[in-house]
Amino acid sequence: MKSASMVAPNLAVWPRTNSDQVRAQRLGETLALPVLRTEYTVDADIDMLLIVGEAGISLQRVAKAAPLPLKVDFGSGGMRHRRRGGQNELLGRAVGVGKRENLRVVDATAGLGRDSFVLADLGCTVVMAERHPVVATLLADGLDRARQAIDPWLSSVGARMTAHAGDARLLSPVTADTIYLDPMFPKRGKSAAVKADLALLQQLLVGSNGDDADALFEWAMDEAAARVVVKRPLRAQPLAGAAPSHQLRGKSIRFDVYVRRAFDTAHSV
Ligand SMILES: C[S@@+](CC[C@H](N)C(=O)[O-])C[C@H]1O[C@@H](n2cnc3c(N)ncnc32)[C@H](O)[C@@H]1O
Incomplete structure (x- = not known):
């Protein structure tokens, strides 16, 4: 089994709704990532999803009790x-x-x-x-x-x-x-607990x-x-x-x- 902190994650793009599919497809082509169907159900090979939705693009770890999706929100x-x-x-x-x-x-x-x-x-x-x-x-x-x-x-x-x-x-x-x-x-x-979003990024950057x-x-x-x-x-x-x-x-x-x-x-x- 691979250790989450040591191995580069497998990513896929996921359109949240059918109307996000075209944007998701474009993003998948740009980033050379597979694009899942909207009705995707969890796949053991995928570690993280790049979620394309009306409210923007976010990154979500696929795991039980995974932290909330990570999104750049300067107005947060x-x-x-x-x-x-x-x-x-x-x-x-x-x-x-x-x-x-x-x-x-x-x-x-x-x-x-x-x-x-x-x-x-x-x-x-x-x-x-x-x-x-x-x-x-x-x-x-x-x-x-x-x-x-x-x-x-x-x-x-x-x-x-x-x-x-x-x-x-x-x-x-x-x-x-x-x-x-x-x-x-x-x-x-x-001693220094890394915040959940930083931990997600660290994993992404491995x-x-x-x-x-x-x-x-x-x-x-x-x-x-x-x-x-x-x-x-x-x-x-x-x-x-x-x-x-x-x-x-x-x-x-x-x-x-x-x-x-x-x-x-x-x-x-
Ligand atoms: C610690 S993070 C920066 C966090 C940032 N200061 C913030 O406030 O969100 C470092 C980032 O630098 C990027 N990076 C490292 N070397 C780089 C380079 N030569 N050119 C562009 N980006 C680079 C990494 O991919 C990583 O996302």
């Missing part, structure tokens, strides 16, 4: 809570919010776009790159819904974000002020994410951005062993800030 209570809770202050300070207007950030490891959304909410223009095709699909779907939201706050924050499916290094040459990296989900440990965070960091440092910022677990070594200019420390994570030059304020809008 969790995102609004994070905004009110003030936890975003460190991230904003790390990337340079307030140092110049309309700060341009490349989030080279966008994942589910949570940090990017926080930065866009703080007024940054954010270009996101996500190389895992399924994660990139969830991200693009969430961004589309945010941009089309009736809520003017949500749609205006979404309008400051763009998403690229693919390796961030394809964005070279980067013209942003700051390149932001959050390359690794924290390792599962006995086998697809090489341990190339140092190389991504070296790439970022070679680009023309004024700053490179790396999110790290509090006690982890800096990426590539490179000493940062300074660190901002939270309860469980820290931001390593590499100042390359002063922010260019000449092009502020």
Whole structure:
């Protein structure tokens, strides 16, 4: 029997209703995944479903007592809570919010776009790159819904974000002020329980994410951005062993800030 945490999962696309079938078919072709029928019943070979429905695309583990489907929902209570809770202050300070207007950030490891959304909410223009095709699909779907939201706050924050499916290094040459990296989900440990959605993503990314965070960091440092910022677990070594200019420390994570030059304020809008 395969251990859920060690082996890349088998995925399939599932249209929730008959009217979702065309979109599901298209998604299956794009991602080279099998497309199930709406009246699908659980199949032992499928570990995860990419569910296509009227309310968006979500990822669901196939198992008894599996957690709720994972979806990118920038208007969720969790995102609004994070905004009110003030936890975003460190991230904003790390990337340079307030140092110049309309700060341009490349989030080279966008994942589910949570940090990017926080930065866009703080007024940054954010270009996101996500190389895992399924994660990139969830991200693009969430961004589309945010941009089309009736809520003017949500749609205006979404309008400051763009998403690229693919390796961030394809964005070279980067013209942003700051390149932001959050390359690794924290390792599962006995003491640090990983939230259900992060655990699902960790499982999804098994086998697809090489341990190339140092190389991504070296790439970022070679680009023309004024700053490179790396999110790290509090006690982890800096990426590539490179000493940062300074660190901002939270309860469980820290931001390593590499100042390359002063922010260019000449092009502020
Ligand atoms: C820890 S997650 C980022 C979480 C994100 N900060 C958030 O707030 O949702 C790291 C993500 O970076 C992606 N990634 C890693 N290296 C990448 C690269 N070179 N280019 C694009 N995406 C990359 C992985 O596929 C993964 O989804």
